Amino acid sequence: MSSRVPRVLGISILLGTLSACSFQPVQPWEHDLLAQKKMQLQPSAVDAALDEHTYFSKEASRGGAGAGGGGCGCN
């Protein structure tokens, strides 16, 4: 039983930390920079597609940035 106490404590400390660092919301008018193409998650869709295909064919790992994508017999 005694081992459960620290775990509960751990979770509450974690939650406390999360709420303590809850940041100020960024107002809609502050989304101006984020609306720029260079601030998009993938600023160049074609670069991202070519890179994904290149590394898929040369390495054993795949995925992470998105789900899906065309199959390829190259690996």
Added chain:
Amino acid sequence: MQLTKKNPLAIRQALAFSTAALLGHASPPAHAADNRDWEVDSAIMFYQETGRVSATEPILRLRMDRGDDHFLTLKFVADTLTGASPNGAIPTSSAQTFSGPSGTAGYTTPANSVPLDPTFHDARYAFNAEWEQPAGSASKSIYGVNFSTETDYQSIGLSATYNFDFNQHDTTLTTGIAANADSVQPIGGTPLGLSTVVATPAGGGKNEGEGGGGEAKFNINKHVYDLLLGITQVMSRQDLVQFNINAGKESGYLTDPYKILSVVDTNGALIFPDPYVHEKRPDNRGRMAFYSQWSHQFTSDVLRLAVRHYSDTWGISSNTLDAHYRLELGQRQYLEPHYRYYKQTAADFYHTSLRSSDLAGLNYASADYRLADMSSKTLGLKYGLLVGKRSEVAIRVETITQHARPSEVIGVQNQQILLPDIKASIIQLNYSTVF
């Protein structure tokens, strides 16, 4: 209603003149968003591995605004591969002769060289369409289909992604699913995994399927499923972070029908008379990727950092660091250095070569260097120039160096560089515009 029977577009134009008169303008002001936008992104990539494959890969992407936040995106990719690719066998002190896939022309590899299959060439065409539409007040759904075809490989896939915004669009939750059904038609049939590659003389015409126990199956399937959960958070006016979890499952024929392994004696030398076996991989693979990305805008430059941790049920685990820094050169030009570092552990069944004594006890084996303990490093630079108001041209130059480590160096193999580094260079030209 009556309005739509006339030329409907005339309403907006006539209105523009009426408004100009009302506001005392000489003529209606130009409307930047006059017509809904078509974004065009295109690129052509030239890829060259020193002494090995080269590829030319053009890509075209169209994103069409269909009004009311509906978008249709179409993507076309062609990929032409020529050159030589490692067949999995190790280099030895004497020349080696291999038969081509089932009766096609064989080839001979000189002594002390990595055996490369020179018949390796193919063309791949891929098409992808995505439809994006709002779903409820603060969310959107994206549905996708994709097809691709090569000589011996076809793939068809479906995907669906759902994005939900809250916190005044500061937070976006993403869920996505994707399924792909692939079919492989190995040239000359599907070899039986771990069976002996039957030697045919160079240029010979004997079907290895007959004597070597190859299965004469010509169409085999592979299924790939993906599930994605992600959160994107605006941290400040300059910061955007994303965290994704991507789980995947692959099942069916996951083996490379053209890859073989060298079988050696206790001293590391090829056994006689049949020194090669076909590779065989498990027919299931579960994988998991944790991905996170941070974009930060300085005064105008942008740093984009991504890290990924990946692991799968084949025993491979990898870490990736991907960094881009976009350096603005005034208003119309930029330079973007790119650094990427990737490191993976070997698959449980990766063997640079196989001891003949171990062969009987093995379920799976592959000598594909892409399943080895391996790292790769990318250095790149992109230069972009804005042309006019809404177009951009760019050139990208990159080098990729891959360094793989053998699972084991047996006896005389220490006289060979079993897995020499692979160097590739990329030159890519981009053009994008909006009209």
Added chain:
Amino acid sequence: MGDADYTLEFRADHWVGRFQAMASPCEVLMDVEQEAQARELTQIAHAEALRIEHKFSRYRQDNIVHRIHRAQGEAVEVDPETAALLDFAGQCYTLSEGLFDITSGVLRQVWRFDGSDRLPTTAAVKKILPRIGWEKIRWQRPRLCLPAGMEIDFGGIGKEYAVDKTLQLLRARTTASVLVNFGGDLVTSGPRRHGQGWIVGVENPTTVVDNPPLQSHCEFELNQGGVATSGDSKRFLLKRGVRYSHILNPRTGWPIPDAPRAVTVTAATCTDAGILATLAMLHGKQAEQFLQTQHTPYWCIR
């Protein structure tokens, strides 16, 4: 309301001036550094908003609208600005084949859109109809003859007109990018210093009712031109599950069936955007179909 009734605030890299006019919160976003300049621009915008409100409000006793209504069928000579608005209203009437009619305001006497279920009787609506119809007006610049019992109401175009007019005045004072927003109808003079537009949120009326603060349906970047919304977020009647939109058909006196809850349109000016949004609402079920043919970005909320 005095000139001091505005506030100024600096946000990161631009100034925001705020005031109340035309029964709406109004704001001016200015891509300038100096507070003095921001103050001057805000004062100009505030004064212009109040001027247009005073001049064209139907609730005042001292303006041109009151003079026209009081004339009881006699001809009234109007000033050039009113004449331009009347010309414009006439053109909108023609373009919309009678659906957009500034004389339809008298329907307010029987329709009260307060969210209740109190619908007028068919007879009451029928009684009003003879007092509606732009074609019954005699308008020959600069003289207007409005039959007794009829009314004109610039409410459907006044706010958008004020937005565009205000931008004109501000443009004469600065080359910096400004955005004029009167109660959600807005216009911008052009891209900002860093080349980007202003980020504009489209409100969703279904969430605005329950959750007033800033719940935008979506956001987009406005580089140029105007945006206007026509909607019935709070102005509707609900009876036996049928929602009666405040968008009335001037020919029948009854609400347009199946009108969207809100339509937001972008166009070259705020006035254009406002008319297109209203015309879309008047198309009821075919609103999206109409907007599709106009080749301009829009958001339609049902």
